[in-house]
Structures are given as C-alpha cells and as structure tokens.
Amino acid sequence: MEQYKGTGQTRTLGRPVHILGRGSVAGAKEGRGPLGACFDYVDGDDRMGQDSWERAESRMQALALDRAVERAGREPELLFAGDLLNQCVASGYAARGRGTPFLGLYGACSTLGEGLCLGAMAVDGGFARCVAAVSSSHFCTAERQYRNPLEYGGQRTPTAQWTVTGSGAVVLGREGTGPRITHCTPGRVVDLGITDANNMGAAMAPAAADTILAHLRDTGRGPEDYDRIFTGDLGRLGGRLLGELLGREGVRLGERYGDCGGLIFDGAEQDVHCGGSGCGCCALVLTGYVLPRLESGRWRRVLFCPTGALHSPTALQQGESIPGICHALVLEGGE
Amino acid sequence: MEQYKGTGQTRTLGRPVHILGRGSVAGAKEGRGPLGACFDYVDGDDRMGQDSWERAESRMQALALDRAVERAGREPELLFAGDLLNQCVASGYAARGRGTPFLGLYGACSTLGEGLCLGAMAVDGGFARCVAAVSSSHFCTAERQYRNPLEYGGQRTPTAQWTVTGSGAVVLGREGTGPRITHCTPGRVVDLGITDANNMGAAMAPAAADTILAHLRDTGRGPEDYDRIFTGDLGRLGGRLLGELLGREGVRLGERYGDCGGLIFDGAEQDVHCGGSGCGCCALVLTGYVLPRLESGRWRRVLFCPTGALHSPTALQQGESIPGICHALVLEGGE
Numbered sequence: 071m072e073q074y075k076g077t078g079q080t081r082t083l084g085r086p087v088h089i090l091g092r093g094s095v096a097g098a099k100e101g102r103g104p105l106g107a108c109f110d111y112v113d114g115d116d117r118m119g120q121d122s123w124e125r126a127e128s129r130m131q132a133l134a135l136d137r138a139v140e141r142a143g144r145e146p147e148l149l150f151a152g153d154l155l156n157q158c159v160a161s162g163y164a165a166r167g168r169g170t171p172f173l174g175l176y177g178a179c180s181t182l183g184e185g186l187c188l189g190a191m192a193v194d195g196g197f198a199r200c201v202a203a204v205s206s207s208h209f210c211t212a213e214r215q216y217r218n219p220l221e222y223g224g225q226r227t228p229t230a231q232w233t234v235t236g237s238g239a240v241v242l243g244r245e246g247t248g249p250r251i252t253h254c255t256p257g258r259v260v261d262l263g264i265t266d267a268n269n270m271g272a273a274m275a276p277a278a279a280d281t282i283l284a285h286l287r288d289t290g291r292g293p294e295d296y297d298r299i300f301t302g303d304l305g306r307l308g309g310r311l312l313g314e315l316l317g318r319e320g321v322r323l324g325e326r327y328g329d330c331g332g333l334i335f336d337g338a339e340q341d342v343h344c345g346g347s348g349c350g351c352c353a354l355v356l357t358g359y360v361l362p363r364l365e366s367g368r369w370r371r372v373l374f375c376p377t378g379a380l381h382s383p384t385a386l387q388q389g390e391s392i393p394g395i396c397h398a399l400v401l402e403g404g405e
Numbered sequence: 406m407e408q409y410k411g412t413g414q415t416r417t418l419g420r421p422v423h424i425l426g427r428g429s430v431a432g433a434k435e436g437r438g439p440l441g442a443c444f445d446y447v448d449g450d451d452r453m454g455q456d457s458w459e460r461a462e463s464r465m466q467a468l469a470l471d472r473a474v475e476r477a478g479r480e481p482e483l484l485f486a487g488d489l490l491n492q493c494v495a496s497g498y499a500a501r502g503r504g505t506p507f508l509g510l511y512g513a514c515s516t517l518g519e520g521l522c523l524g525a526m527a528v529d530g531g532f533a534r535c536v537a538a539v540s541s542s543h544f545c546t547a548e549r550q551y552r553n554p555l556e557y558g559g560q561r562t563p564t565a566q567w568t569v570t571g572s573g574a575v576v577l578g579r580e581g582t583g584p585r586i587t588h589c590t591p592g593r594v595v596d597l598g599i600t601d602a603n604n605m606g607a608a609m610a611p612a613a614a615d616t617i618l619a620h621l622r623d624t625g626r627g628p629e630d631y632d633r634i635f636t637g638d639l640g641r642l643g644g645r646l647l648g649e650l651l652g653r654e655g656v657r658l659g660e661r662y663g664d665c666g667g668l669i670f671d672g673a674e675q676d677v678h679c680g681g682s683g684c685g686c687c688a689l690v691l692t693g694y695v696l697p698r699l700e701s702g703r704w705r706r707v708l709f710c711p712t713g714a715l716h717s718p719t720a721l722q723q724g725e726s727i728p729g730i731c732h733a734l735v736l737e738g739g740e
Contacts, residue, residue, distance in 0.1 A: 074534060075530075075531045076482060076532060081532045124720065124723060155719070156491040156492070156718070157715065158715075159715065159717045159720045162594060162715035162730075163715075163720070163725065165593075165594045166594045166728045167594075168593075168594070171414050171593055172591070173510075173512070173522075174512050174715070174730075175509060175510060175511065176487065176492065177508070178492065184509070188508065191526065191530055191532050192526060192530075194532075195529060196408050196419070197410050197411060197416045197526050198411060256483060256507070257507070258500075258505065258506055258507060259497060259507050260501075380497035380498075380509070381494065381497075384490070384491060385498070388457050388459060393497055393501045
C-alpha cells in the first residue's frame with residue numbers, strides 16, 4: 071500500500087514537485103504598479119488586441135501559459151485552469167485548440183492555489199510528468215459581471231478592492247532544479263456572515279486564518295519557519311482582520327506577512343482603496359515576484375495562501391452571505 | 406521513482422479505487438421518468454423546502470452527499486464539487502459548514518466525471534483515504550441563467566434539451582468491495598464551431614468522440630470490451646452525431662451505447678425534445694442506475710463519459726462558438 075500523505079488538512083508530497091516554468095501577463099495599471107517591472111508582458115490598453123474584454127482575458131491566459139511552457143521547455147500533460155467569469159470562459163476558450171487534457175476549476179481568487187495543489191498531487195501521484203496551472207482576472211470583465219456596468223461610474227466604497235487585470239501560469243514537473251512545492255493544505259469553506267460584496271477582505275480573512283492555523287498545526291511549524299507568508303488578496307482591511315483572528319490563537323505573523331492585494335498596487339498613488347483582488351492578483355505576484363526570489367535564493371521558504379470569496383451576484387441578491395476559502399502551499403527555494 | 410501511470414490521455418490507477426457510497430436526489434419530473442424509482446429521494450415540487458431555486462439546488466447537493474457518506478460509513482477528507490450556476494454557488498453553499506477541504510470544479514455537465522477523475526487520482530496518489538465528488542443542476546436555476554426567464558414561456562426548439570433537476574454524489578476510497586474505477590481519460594477542449602445554445606448535443610459530440618477514441622487507442626480496447634458505454638448528456642441528436650463521428654474512424658458502439666440524457670426522461674411522454682442535460686443528469690444516472698447494476702453484477706465493465714459545453718451567455722452574445730469537453734472513466738463491478 072502506498073504511503074498516506076495526509077496529516078489533518080495538510081498533504082506532504084512524497085517528493086517535492088518542481089516549478090519548471092512561470093509566465094506573467096499584466097494589464098496597464100498593474101504595469102505602473104510597484105511590481106510592474108517583474109512581469110513578462112504588460113499590455114498598454116488591457117485589450118490584448120482583442121475586440122472584447124473577455125477575449126482579452128482569454129488571450130492573457132494563453133500568453134502566460136505559452137511563456138511558462140517555453141521556460142519549462144516541455145508541454146504539460148494536464149492543464150488546471152480557472153477564472154472569475156461566469157462558466158469560467160476565460161479558461162475554456164484559452165484552452166481550446168491547445169490539445170492538453172483540461173480540468174476546469176472554480177475557486178474564485180484562490181483558483182491558482184487550487185490548481186497548484188491539484189497539479190502537484192497529480193505529478194506526485196504519477197499521473198503526469200508535467201502539468202500546468204493558470205488563472206486570470208480582468209478589471210473590466212469582473213466589474214461589470216460582479217458589480218455595475220463600468221459606464222455607471224459608481225463611487226467605490228472605502229473597503230472595495232480593485233480587480234487585477236492579468237494572468238499567471240506555472241508549469242510543474244517531477245525533475246528540476248527550480249523552486250519546489252513540498253506541502254499543500256487545501257482549505258475549507260468558511261463563512262462568518264459578511265454580506266457586503268465590496269468588502270471581500272473581511273469575507274475571506276476567516277478562511278485564511280482557518281487554513282493557516284490548520285497548516286501550522288498539521289506541520290508543527292510556526293510562522294518563524296517561513297521567510298515570507300503571503301495571503302492571496304485580503305487587501306489592507308482583510309490583512310488586519312487576519313492578524314486579529316490569528317492573534318486570538320496566539321499566532322503572530324509579524325513582518326514576514328504580506329498580501330498579494332497589497333503588493334501589486336501602490337496604495338498611496340493608485341487609488342485602489344483596500345488593494346488588488348481577482349484570480350490574476352496572486353497569480354501575478356507569485357509568478358512575477360515570489361518565484362524569482364525563491365529562484366535567486368533570497369528566500370528559502372514561503373507559505374503562499376491564495377484566498378477566494380465563493381459568492382455570486384445572484385446569491386447576494388437573495389440575501390446570502392459570502393463564504394471564503396483559502397488554500398496554502400509551501401514553496402521552497404531551488405536546490 | 407513512482408511509476409508513471411499515463412498512456413496518451415489515459416491514466417491507469419495503480420490499484421483500483423472503490424466506490425464506497427452513492428447518493429441521488431431528484432426533482433419531480435425526473436421522479437416521474439423511467440428511472441424515477443432508482444433515486445434515493447424525489448422532491449415533490451423541486452423546492453426542497455427552500456425559498457429560492459438556487460438554495461433548493463444547494464440543498465439537493467448537501468442531501469445527496471449526506472446519503473453517499475452515510476452509505477460509505479466514513480467522512481471524506483477532500484470534496485470535489487461543481488455545478489452550472491455562476492461562480493458554482495450551489496456547491497460552495499452546500500459545502501459551507503461541512504468542514505471538508507473543498508476543491509471547486511467547473512466542467513459544465515461533465516463536472517462529476519472531472520470530480521471522479523481527480524478524486525480517484527487523489528486516493529491513488531495517497532493524498533486521501535476517502536474523497537467525495539458531487540454535482541447538481543436545477544431546471545429553474547439553469548434556464549433563467551442560460552436562456553430566458555421561466556415566465557417568458559418561450560417556444561423550445563427541436564434540438565433543445567431539458568436541464569435535469571437533481572444531484573448525485575459518490576464517495577471513493579482505497580479499500581472496499583463495491584464497484585471500482587480502474588482508468589480515467591481526462592478530455593481536451595474541442596470546438597467544431599456550433600453557436601446555437603439550444604443545440605448542446607451537437608456542440609459536445611465532437612468532444613465525446615475525441616475522448617472515446619483517445620481512450621480506446623490508449624488502452625488498446627474496443628467497444629466490445631465494455632458491457633455498456635454511456636455519454637453524459639448528448640441527447641438524441643448529439644448521440645446520433647457521436648455515432649457518425651466514431652463511424653468515420655471505424656468505431657461502432659452498437660447496442661451497448663446509451664446516453665444519460667436519453668435515459669432519464671421518457672422521450673415520447675415527457676416533452677423534453679432531445680433529452681435531459683445538466684450536471685445533475687449524468688450524476689443521477691450514474692448514482693441511481695449505473696452503479697447499482699455494477700454492484701449487482703449485471704454489468705462487469707462500463708465506460709462512463711460525461712460531457713460538458715464550456716460556453717456562457719456572455720460569450721455567445723459576443724459571437725463565440727461552444728467548446729465541448731468529455732472525461733471518460735472505466736467502472737468495473739465489485740469483487
């Protein structure tokens with residue numbers, strides 16, 4: 071019988087799964103942000119030469135994946151992909167014509183984390199020698215779908231976040247010398263009753279706390295075992311709430327904590343209120359910022375915790391609250 | 406190094422993964438259909454005691470999963486779930502409060518097939534001793550989201566299918582005596598240019614042909630190696646197209662072929678045009694009809710091929726065509 075790889079919620083890979091390639095494609099505003107120079111490609115007008123924003127988002131995914139596959143130097147055998155659009159069409163259309171078996175995911179802004187967990191398990195289980203995970207979001211496709219038509223020009227509330235325009239792709243494989251995934255902690259659906267669609271950070275913070283506490287408990291580690299701990303896109307407010315929730319359990323992340331939604335924009339200059347959000351947010355920060363620092367040896371071990379809010383406009387109109395989810399992955403520097 | 410389990414698109418599990426439990430919850434029309442007596446629970450008014458159809462769909466998922474877990478006699482350690490609703494909310498809300506790590510999927514009507522593939526790989530890879538896969542659809546939530554408000558009362562075209570109201574859940578595990586999964590063939594995204602949202606069968610038939618041909622090629626098997634071969638929900642027209650596409654490659658499924666969309670309703674009496682569709686369709690047929698026949702030994706080996714159409718109303722309004730996908734699984738009778 072094969073070895074059981076679980077302890078609580080956390081799975082320890084039999085052998086680490088390597089990151090063979092990464093690709094990042096960002097929108098114009100993201101290109102002007104603090105991480106702008108980190109991305110493989112920045113589009114000037116967020117259109118990617120397409121005639122609709124939805125097609126532009128699909129194109130971003132295809133390009134990010136092409137870049138990751140090019141860096142990896144090999145084709146993935148399974149593709150894990152998802153996005154925020156209804157029926158995940160950015161991913162479905164991006165995968166059309168690629169010829170790679172396709173596993174569509176919906177984990178809201180946590181999708182890349184879910185894809186990396188499942189991709190790493192597929193490689194470690196012997197089901198593929200090489201897989202890819204990709205996700206995307208686009209300010210213009212998301213805003214009109216989740217909130218208001220862009221032309222409406224509504225005032226944004228102070229707790230609002232700005233949906234990132236961009237896509238990040240990662241190719242994983244058995245053999246390699248780059249950064250590696252050693253553990254993953256898939257998260258549970260947690261709902262503390264937030265009903266404000268403009269306060270995603272508060273909706274997702276309890277899920278982030280739940281998964282981080284489970285991860286630390288399962289592995290017997292403390293925050294000090296990580297050089298950096300990143301959440302997906304809690305934003306400024308959600309990050310503070312996470313600190314409070316963890317503090318009650320005696321866990322203090324301290325200076326090693328960062329949030330992808332806080333890193334991607336300049337809070338003072340770019341008028342994004344609580345920070346960035348969207349599937350593309352943690353995907354860009356991972357592929358453009360975190361992985362290069364693991365490759366260079368600047369960081370040795372990172373806990374990467376993308377978060378998602380599993381609501382829909384219809385559910386909110388029916389009075390539902392917003393459940394959150396967070397998947398955590400341990401990334402270690404290359405050998 | 407662990408053994409590589411892939412041949413082409415097909416993965417052969419190291420050891421078969423057993424189906425430990427199944428649950429099925431159907432709507433009223435499905436309960437009056439030819440398989441009505443097969444389901445664990447049939448609701449009288451499709452409301453499940455809830456105040457919205459969306460909540461009713463969530464409730465169906467939760468109940469189907471409860472029944473499957475009860476039959477299995479153990480709690481899953483990972484939950485793979487998805488549905489047709491925007492942002493897959495039927496699944497997200499059904500999973501809230503369950504406390505099981507949650508992996509949200511979007512594969513349109515193929516979702517349960519995707520969940521079973523990933524679930525079987527998770528068990529076989531040692532990442533869980535027990536997992537669950539569940540999916541659902543609801544006529545009233547799907548029609549108003551994908552086509553027209555129900556009150557509009559529009560004429561249905563002859564190629565239209567009827568979205569099934571129901572949910573099916575399966576619990577998988579390492580040890581057991583029930584039917585088992587031996588192979589899975591995750592499918593590729595295939596698009597031959599269909600743009601009619603009322604002709605899903607034609608949009609999905611090419612994907613079904615692609616996956617079935619890949620499966621037979623990878624395994625060196627022919628249709629005669631299976632007692633039955635079921636597609637997800639191609640309906641009457643899509644089933645005929647599949648026959649034509651396979652015929653061109655010299656493959657004839659013959660009398661062993663059935664389509665879940667054709668089985669679930671009485672074509673002559675229930676006014677469903679081309680048959681049933683929706684994530685709930687193949688989920689109900691699998692859990693209510695196929696698995697019991699494998700359990701009883703009536704069939705020894707079945708190829709189960711759920712199909713999905715990866716479009717969205719927005720994409721179709723923008724002139725996009727409808728890509729299809731199909732995942733295939735080999736199910737064998739209990740030991």
